[in-house]
Amino acid sequence: MNGMRVPVVSGMSKEGIERAALRFLQKYNPESLASPSPVPIADIIEFDMPNEHLNLVVRVGTLPPPLEAITDSITRPGMIDLVLDILTYEALRDGNCRARFTAAHEAGHIELHAHQMPDAFHTGMYQAFARRSDLPAYRDPEWQANYFAACVLMNREVMKAIVAKHGRSAEAVSDLLQVSLPAASRRLMYLFGAVK
Numbered sequence: 001m002n003g004m005r006v007p008v009v010s011g012m013s014k015e016g017i018e019r020a021a022l023r024f025l026q027k028y029n030p031e032s033l034a035s036p037s038p039v040p041i042a043d044i045i046e047f048d049m050p051n052e053h054l055n056l057v058v059r060v061g062t063l064p065p066p067l068e069a070i071t072d073s074i075t076r077p078g079m080i081d082l083v084l085d086i087l088t089y090e091a092l093r094d095g096n097c098r099a100r101f102t103a104a105h106e107a108g109h110i111e112l113h114a115h116q117m118p119d120a121f122h123t124g125m126y127q128a129f130a131r132r133s134d135l136p137a138y139r140d141p142e143w144q145a146n147y148f149a150a151c152v153l154m155n156r157e158v159m160k161a162i163v164a165k166h167g168r169s170a171e172a173v174s175d176l177l178q179v180s181l182p183a184a185s186r187r188l189m190y191l192f193g194a195v196k
């Protein structure tokens with residue numbers, strides 16, 4: 001999907017995204033920072049975020065495969081429209097790890113990108129899109145949203161607490177935080193180096 005065209009957004013460092021994800025958890029689920037537990041991303045995205053962002057509409061619909069969800073804040077300036085595919089929504093409600101990551105990724109678009117989108121109109125939309133392959137990772141909104149999702153579902157301090165107790169175990173992270181094994185391994189690798 002690297003030829004995919006994406007809106008141009010401001011560059012963000014990993015540290016900047018980590019901080020944005022921490023603010024997100026402090027606002028929506030401070031409990032998850034106190035002791036390792038799965039972030040209730042399904043409830044946050046369906047109920048809490050629309051309460052906080054009055055211009056956010058969250059809907060369940062049918063999207064053409066392979067789309068699992070779409071956040072659109074360009075078509076209707078000032079409004080943020082999040083559509084979750086019905087299969088993604090059902091999987092999310094079942095606690096499926098991939099669907100949880102998708103929901104956290106879309107939360108990233110809402111938190112990090114939605115407010116930048118009206119600018120796409122002022123600058124001319126044709127100028128405000130780029131091919132993903134032409135962008136460095138820190139300016140790629142998809143990379144930013146994925147990194148945000150990892151930081152939200154696997155907070156750095158929570159990860160330190162897990163590693164202190166269980167070692168660098170992807171299985172422990174996956175069990176305690178309800179994330180997939182590959183996502184747990186990636187985060188462990190980035191924060192602590194090797195994974196056991």
Ligand SMILES: [Zn+2]
Nearest residue numbers: 105109142145
């Ligand atoms: Zn995305």
